Amino acid sequence: MKKILLGLIILFVLVQLIPVNLPEPVSDNPNDLLTTEKVPDEVAEILKRSCYDCHSNEINYPWYAHIVPVSFLIKRDVDEGREELNFSEWKQLKKSKKAKLLDEIAEEVQEGEMPMGIYTLIHRKAQLNEKEKELIVGWTEDYAESLFSE
Numbered sequence: 001m002k003k004i005l006l007g008l009i010i011l012f013v014l015v016q017l018i019p020v021n022l023p024e025p026v027s028d029n030p031n032d033l034l035t036t037e038k039v040p041d042e043v044a045e046i047l048k049r050s051c052y053d054c055h056s057n058e059i060n061y062p063w064y065a066h067i068v069p070v071s072f073l074i075k076r077d078v079d080e081g082r083e084e085l086n087f088s089e090w091k092q093l094k095k096s097k098k099a100k101l102l103d104e105i106a107e108e109v110q111e112g113e114m115p116m117g118i119y120t121l122i123h124r125k126a127q128l129n130e131k132e133k134e135l136i137v138g139w140t141e142d143y144a145e146s147l148f149s150e
Contacts, residue, residue, distance in 0.1 A: 015068045015069070016067065016068050018068055020066075020068065020071040020072060020075055021075070022061065022065060022066075022071060022074065022075050022078070023057075023059065023075070023078050023079065023082070025057065025058060025059045025060070025061070026057035026058065026088070027058060029056070029057050029058065029088040029089075030091075031088065031089050031090060031091035031092050032056065032057075032058075032087055032088045032089075032090060032091075033047075033087040033088075033090035033091075034047070034048070034087070035091075036090060036091040037090070037143075039139070040135075040139065042135060043135055043136060043139045046128065046132050046135065046136060047087065047136075049125055049126055050114075050115045050126040050127075050128060050132075051087070051114070051115065052087065053078070053119075053123075053126075054077055054078050054080075054081030054082070054115075054116075054119070055081045055082065055084070055085045055086060055087050056082075056086060056087040056088045057082075057086065057088035058088065059078060061074070062122075077116070077118075077119070084104075085101050085104075085105070095147045095148065098144075098147055099144045099147055099148070102140040102141075102143055102144040103140070103144065105136065105140050106136070106137045106140040106141060109128065109133050109136045109137055109140075110133065110137055115127070115128070
């Protein structure tokens with residue numbers, strides 16, 4: 001039993017040497033939604049707290065993000081999240097793409113798909129209550145309408 005435990009410990013230490021290449025956080029994002037658009041403060045706070053770690057360039061990695069195998073999961077989630085929606089590149093999107101993404105945000109939030117359950121399991125502050133969900137959905141609808149009334 002001791003040999004098995006020692007072998008597992010050695011394996012765990014060795015696997016930490018595998019490079020993961022987590023996406024680098026970027027704090028200067030001139031095309032960011034919150035920089036380029038007038039987003040209500042309460043909505044901006046919710047987006048920062050519940051969405052920005054996976055859907056922007058401004059990720060804040062927790063200490064365990066550098067421990068394999070968790071680092072692989074975080075990298076995958078961040079890469080996929082940014083591919084779907086990256087608030088840091090918002091200004092560069094066409095109005096039709098913005099409207100589509102706003103509709104998807106509303107749908108994902110209403111259905112409880114976002115933020116992801118695995119994320120909120122660890123990041124309790126990222127969980128959305130009903131009032132916050134209503135705020136996000138209302139904002140997405142209002143903003144989407146405003147895109148085509150300019």
